[in-house]
Structure formats: C-alpha cells, structure tokens
Amino acid sequence: MKRNVLSALGARTQPPPISWLMQLALSRPRLISLAAGFTDNESLPVREVQKLLERILVSRSKGESALQYGSTQGDPALRRLTADYLHQLDRNPKSSNYAPDRMIISNGSQQMLYLVTEALCDTGDIVLLEDPTYFVYLGILQSRGVEARGIRMERDGLNIEQLESVLQSLKKTGDLRRVKAVYLVSYFQNPTAITTSFRKKQAALELLRRYERAAGHPIFLIEDAAYRELRFRGDDERSALAVRGAGDRVIYAGTYSKPFATGTRVGFGMLPEPLFRAVLSIKGNHDFGTSNLLQQLMTQALQTSQYQDHLRGMRRRYARKAGVMSQILQETFPPDVEWIEPDGGLYFWAKLPKHIRCGTASALFKSALASEVLYVPGELCYADDPTRKKVNHEMRISFGNASEKDIREGVRRLGSVLARAIKAR
C-alpha cells in the first residue's frame, strides 16, 4: 500500500546531499566544515538590521504596513530600488528589461528558481546547464522529472561550441522540442567560482535563438546571479538583461539573502511575458507574497545606503578570507592539485589528479572525515546526464563560514590527506 501514498513528484524528491553533509558536521563537534555555503557570521549586519527595523517599527503607520500583507508581486518601492540598482550595475543600457513591473519578489532567489521551473517545465523536458552546477537546482529538476544536460565549462563560462553541438544532436534526435532553458550560475559560480563573460551570454542567447524554430518554442536563459555582489576583485560583468534584443528570453534571479543576511529571505526575479504572469500566479498559490516586514527591511537598507555600506565591509572580509585560504592551499596542498583563484563568491574548486577519487564513497572522503575535515565532493554537482560521465576528482571548499583559524587548520588537514592519497598510488 505504501508505494502509492505519494505523488510522482513527492516520491521522486530527494533530500539535498548537502543536508547529509550538514548533519555529519553537527554530529561531530571537532569536525572543521569547509562544506557549507553559509556566509560569514561576523559579517552579518546585526546592528544595522536592528536600526533599520527600529526605523520601521517606531512609526505606527510604517509598522502597521510592514506587519500587514503586501501584494503577491512585492513591495513597489523595493522593486523600483532593485530594478534601478540592477540597471546601474549593468551600466544603464537603453532597455525596458529593468522595469519594476517585470519584477517579482521571492523568498530568496531559490524560490524564484523553483517558480520559474514550475512555470516552464513539464516532466520529460530538458534544461541545459553548466557541468558542474548548483546541486540544489539539480535537485529541483530531478524532483520535477526534468532532465539535465551538462555543458562543459571554460575559464569564462560555458563552452559555446559544446553548447552548439549538444543543441545540434538534440535537434537530430528530435529532442529539441523538450529543451526549455539554459540555466547559468553566472557570477562566481557555485561550485567552480567561474564568472561567465558578457560575450558568452550574448553568444549563448544568439545560439538559442537560432534553435528556437526547430524547438517550436522559445528557449530561455535563466541567469542565477545569487553571488553577483560577493565580488572582491575586478569589475562587475554585465548581466544577460543587458544583451540587446534578448529581453524576452532572459530570466534573471537575484537575491539580498547571500550579500546581506541569509536569515532574511528576500530575492527577486526579472521575468519576460508570459512567464511573468504565470510565475506571479504560482507565487500567489505558494504564499501570496514574501514577508512584508522583510521587504520593508530591505527597502530601508537600500534607501539609507546601509546595504551598499555593508557590501563594502563584507567584500573586504571575504577578500581577506579568500587570501588566507589561497595561501594555505599553496603551502599545504600537493603540487599536482589545481585550483582557480576566485574573484568573489564563497568557494575554491580544487581538481585532484584524475586517478584520485574523492566522492562520498571514496577512501579519500573517509580519510578526510577521520582527520575531522569536510568538503563537498564535486560529483554531487554533476547532472545525472546519460550522455556524460560524472567527474569524481574535484572538491568544493568554502571560506564563507569557517573562521580564518579553521580555514588554515581545515586546509592543512585536507592537504595531509591528499598527500597521503597521492603518495599511496
């Protein structure tokens, strides 16, 4: 009888692999976790949030408005401030893609990804994505019965030639009609820390447009910009919203959760029609709108420039922590391990020699645990793509939440484990 209890979606949905890792960390108090994507505790704007909330709640009328339902779409002032801010980040192109009435406020960008996927994809559809990519998005696709196809990454984003060859082969097999979107984590990607160049966003959009006729419907670019503002080196890349003539194909998902405070859950999406209308209706069914109090908090943070001030401090802090991790990696990791120096985000992505497996079932993962250090095995970030083999010699290590001391000690422990594993071969 048990077999039939759940819906197909309910039966398919798996707990995200990270929750298993987090439980592991909680059950071992001496463990140093370089696994979690949590942000830095000391960078959290406790004092600022206190003051901002006081500004709202000290006024009876502002307070009442913040504690009452808002609209499903989200607070108009917050949408205007956010749209203006995005427009400015993208260097003010002449474009209607930054209109506040195209924006919907969500519970973090995570909910926006869920809503967009609900509105766009049926079971059996295909989403193309980076190989590797954000594992929770892989979980969303898997739970909804949507297939994921991985596209190789280069130093500046997707390998466009490979994107084309995948589209071409899907066209040949008649499967292009199942392709609904390309999903990119375009800034300091989780897990690789790679940022997609504006040129590649343009190229991807052009390519998708060429295959739409054969697909029989639009193919959207979902740009997940969750880490955009966590840049601590170099200049911002423009988003896909700034690609001329592509506004009706770009879905931009952003958030205030990662750059400001993960305990408040305020994200947003810029959406073209007819997706905008569908996502708004589905959001109405989910929760008829994100907490008005949290939205007012972000409105105040933007209006008073507390948000911008906070970003400056946070960037200095992450730059320093990334520097600490970089230095200790150089000191303690064996010379045949490679990694990319991130310009932002929360992660280093390390590639071991190909024969050294480091997945959850590997001897290396167990040795690391025995040495009381935890990382995210890279294999978790690869799609179950029948056409590609999962890579199993990469790891994500985060400098986000760990203290500088723990970063040093954790990387040192991991370095010893790696040295032993490489020597043993």
Next chain:
Amino acid sequence: MKRNVLSALGARTQPPPISWLMQLALSRPRLISLAAGFTDNESLPVREVQKLLERILVSRSKGESALQYGSTQGDPALRRLTADYLHQLDRNPKSSNYAPDRMIISNGSQQMLYLVTEALCDTGDIVLLEDPTYFVYLGILQSRGVEARGIRMERDGLNIEQLESVLQSLKKTGDLRRVKAVYLVSYFQNPTAITTSFRKKQAALELLRRYERAAGHPIFLIEDAAYRELRFRGDDERSALAVRGAGDRVIYAGTYSKPFATGTRVGFGMLPEPLFRAVLSIKGNHDFGTSNLLQQLMTQALQTSQYQDHLRGMRRRYARKAGVMSQILQETFPPDVEWIEPDGGLYFWAKLPKHIRCGTASALFKSALASEVLYVPGELCYADDPTRKKVNHEMRISFGNASEKDIREGVRRLGSVLARAIKAR
C-alpha cells in the same frame, strides 16, 4: 509558437479571484471593501514586534544566529513551543502526534497547503472538500490539475452522510483510487465561519479509513486551522490530531500569520510519514527554510508570552467588530437574507433569497460597486465540480480589515442594494 511556452502547470495557473477584487478596491478610493481577508490594522503588534526584535538583535550572538540560515525543517525551539502549545490546546491527549520532530515550519500555512498537495497529488487525482471552501486552495488544486469534489456543509461541519455517498459513488465508478485527501478549514471556516465539531472529525476519519482498502492507499485528512486562534466566543474544539489512532492520517496546517501579524509569514505543519519526509525535501527545493529572523521573532513572542497577551487583545477587538457588523446587518439587511453569527474568524456569510444572484457577473455585484461597496461573491468559493451546480446567492463579508465606521457604512450600502434587488423581483 506562444502556445508551447509554459508548462501545463504554468498554463493552467490562474491569478486568484481575490487579486482582481483587490485591484478593483485600489482603483476606487471611495470604495469600502468588505472583501479582503486582511486582518485588523490597529490590532497589529507593532510595539511588541519592535521590542521582541530588539531582544534578539541587541545580542550579537542571538542576532548572528537569527540572520544566518537555519535548517529547512525550522528552528527546534519554535517547533517545540508550537507543538507543546497545540498539545495543550487539544487538552494534552496521550499521543505521539504532537512531537516537534513531526513539524515543519513554513511561510504561512499557505505554503504548507501547497507543499502537502505537491507531495500527495498527481494530475487527475481528487481532493474532497467543503462546499463552499477557501478559494485559494481551489486555485492550488486547479493549477495542479487536481479535481475538487464538494461536500455539503452543516452547522457543525461536513455532512457526513453526503461524504459517505460521494465516497460510495466514487468507489462504484472506480475513481476512489484517485482520492488522496479530504481538505477541511475546520475553525471559523473561510468563507462560512463554520467550525467543524470534533465528533465530525472523528466520523470523517473513520469513514475514510473504511474506504482505504478500495482506494488502494491511505486517504489523508488535511486540517487547515488557519483561523483557530481567532475565536472570540465559546470554547476551542480539539483538532483532528487528537482523534485516537488517526495520527498517521492527519495533516495539520497552522499559522502565526493570521493571529499575530500577516506581514511576518510563519506557519507550520504536523505531518505523518511518509509525507513528512517528502514535504521536507520539497521545502528544501522551494527555499531551504523559512526566514530564521521571523522564526526567532515568533520564538521570542511565545517565550515571553507576548503572543498569548496579543491574542487576548485581538480577540476583544474582533468580538467588538463582529458585534458592530452583526448589529448593522440586523438593522439594514432585508429580512429574507440569512447569516450565521460567527464565534471567531473574520467573516459573515450571508445567504440571499435563492433567486437573487450575486456573482461577479450579476446585476447585484454591479449595483454594489456603483454604491461603492465590495464583497466576495460566494460562487468563487465553490469547486468546479462536474457533479454539483455552483451556488450563486451567497456572499462573504469581512469585518477583519475595515474600520467600525466603514463596517457600518459598507453594510448599510449593501443593505440598500439588496433591498432594491429583492423589491425589483
């Protein structure tokens, strides 16, 4: 090409009818809206929330914890306090149904309803529900391609005989295997203000159990208790969780949003396995957890008894507003209009003479608008049930958000419109 853009779910999902009504209200500044399900502005705990948030944010460590991610399931202290509170409301039965580890915190009870429906129902499944019922839940079912079948209401809840005859006829046609749940808004129901007696919850659960063998799977009772604490007269009824031996069939969805502050969105669900695990995983994909800051706020409110104090004041206020509405209804509504005096909640449900239609397309609805007063047409609260005709002579009028002055004036206007309509026949 447009036809294929959205998923089946995306294409099916409609904006909730209430959003059309709310836009109408916003566009007509002189309109008195007795339509919205908003709570009373003056009852919102602005000062209390300010103090509670200060208690959290004045401490660096508490503040950091509130501004950081929590777990997907929700804050353990909040779950313990909430589970204890429910247990106490249900008069402390010996039961494992109130264990905090069966509870998941959600963004209002609305999200819990969405998650449960995702975990339980496939397209083509059937949910039995009250006739009339909460229209946003009807929207969830419609968007997911789930059929709704209405069961007549009596003064103390579902007509159990009719529930049985519907189950029997579904069994005969071989459709019982499609029935996944019965959905009840069991306290001061939206829209009728009817409270389901404990006896009827028992009877419904017994009946469902008898039909499970023929269904081939469990049939759950979803108890939506969103209005439970908005009682201002009489004693609380026990929830279905207190029905002995039924813990594995009851899903209880509650909220702090309606009774405390709708602008904070903290709700919860008590769930039996295997639903608990499925809903937790789906919640992880939605947003990996409700805002920790809002959860800490509710934890503080419960720990300091501010919540309980607030309930007392709010109940006095709603009792008074309901009294004002009752009196003016008696004074101004024609004698052949009937309504139930609510013991709680936010609504009066008025039944006009059968030949007076009051749906959105009716002359009466237009006359009411011309007289600058808005109500919710009852027809919106009926399922698209092929086996039953929609009732079209009922209306929901709310005393929640309108001031006492507006309640008096709004009902007076509506009374005149009704008197003219009845006289014209």
